[in-house]
Amino acid sequence: KNEVEQSPQNLTAQEGEFITINCSYSVGISALHWLQQHPGGGIVSLFMLSSGKKKHGRLIATINIQEKHSSLHITASHPRDSAVYICGEFGGSQGNLIFGKGTKLSVKP
Amino acid sequence: GAGVSQSPRYKVAKRGQDVALRCDPISGHVSLFWYQQALGQGPEFLTYFQNEAQLDKSGLPSDRFFAERPEGSVSTLKIQRTQQEDSAVYLCASSLVLAGVDTQYFGPGTRLTVL
Numbered sequence: 001k002n003e004v005e006q007s008p009q010n011l012t013a014q015e016g017e018f019i020t021i022n023c024s025y026s027v028g029i030s031a032l033h034w035l036q037q038h039p040g041g042g043i044v045s046l047f048m049l050s051s052g053k054k055k056h057g058r059l060i061a062t063i064n065i066q067e068k069h070s071s072l073h074i075t076a077s078h079p080r081d082s083a084v085y086i087c088g089e090f091g092g093s094q095g096n097l098i099f100g101k102g103t104k105l106s107v108k109p
Numbered sequence: 110g111a112g113v114s115q116s117p118r119y120k121v122a123k124r125g126q127d128v129a130l131r132c133d134p135i136s137g138h139v140s141l142f143w144y145q146q147a148l149g150q151g152p153e154f155l156t157y158f159q160n161e162a163q164l165d166k167s168g169l170p171s172d173r174f175f176a177e178r179p180e181g182s183v184s185t186l187k188i189q190r191t192q193q194e195d196s197a198v199y200l201c202a203s204s205l206v207l208a209g210v211d212t213q214y215f216g217p218g219t220r221l222t223v224l
Contacts, residue, residue: 004151033213043152043200043215086151096142096165097213099151 004089006100013107019074021103023087026068030090033097034061034072037084046072046085077107111135113216115201121222122191130186130219134203141184142213143176144200152200158184191223 003026013019025032034046047054047061049070054061058077063070074081084104088097114133122128134141140159144152145168154168160181169176173191178184188195198220202213 035215040217042217043202045212045214048212088151096154096157096168097144097152098154099144101149101151 004087004098004100006085006087006103008103009101010104011106013077013105015078015107015109017077017107019077019081019105019107021072021085021087021105023070023072023100024068025070025087025089027089032063032070033088034070035086035088035099037086037102039083043086074105079107079109082106113201113203113214115199115216115219117219118217119220119222121224123224124191124193126191126223127187127189128191128221130188130199130221132184132186132201132203132216134182134184134201135205135214136182138203138205138214140204140206140211140213141178142202142204143184143186144202145170146198146200146218148197155186155199188221191221193223196221196223 005024007022031048031050033048035043036046037043049061049063058075060073084102086099086102088099116131142157143155145155146152156169156176157165158178161178173189175187198218200218201216204211204213
């Protein structure tokens with residue numbers, strides 16, 4: 001069974017702090033997604049990666065295929081980064097995503 | 110349109126009512142997914158379409174749930190005889206290509222509350 005575990009579940013940080021959110025998955029995958037969900041529900045795809053590292057602005061995602069582990073880093077965090085961050089792996093043969101429960105991030109000014 | 114749209118955004122139903130939730134994917138996107146998100150949880154897969162063909166419905170929780178995409182674009186998720194446990198946000202996502210590794214674009218979701 002595909003399982004995706006995220007840690008921590010909740011994270012509170014002060015503005016400017018470096019943030020790391022972790023994701024572990026149970027089976028070999030072709031790609032792993034990081035998504036951002038703001039209050040009100042809208043989901044935005046941040047990264048899709050299958051190896052190495054990707055960077056977009058202050059966000060960095062890394063993946064270690066051998067260890068079945070991915071991390072999302074936020075540098076110089078800002079209150080507008082407050083959201084739920086969800087990782088998901090392709091779990092089905094048809095391309096559906098299997099998601100973790102999410103990490104709720106709150107960045108205080 | 111520019112993105113995936115869903116309607117209605119909010120739906121309140123009395124237990125036992127039937128509801129229909131609509132998804133308009135990005136034009137030209139082949140793949141369409143429905144997910145259910147309970148409060149405080151990550152989304153969970155319900156069903157998947159490739160054009161008009163429903164290729165996977167393994168995530169539908171019961172036979173009260175039915176989805177269709179008759180012309181390969183707009184999709185409707187129907188829930189019959191709604192129950193309180195059906196209360197959740199229903200998310201639709203589309204992607205450009207066939208099954209496999211591709212970015213999924215999500216709609217804003219429909220929040221269903223069953224009283």
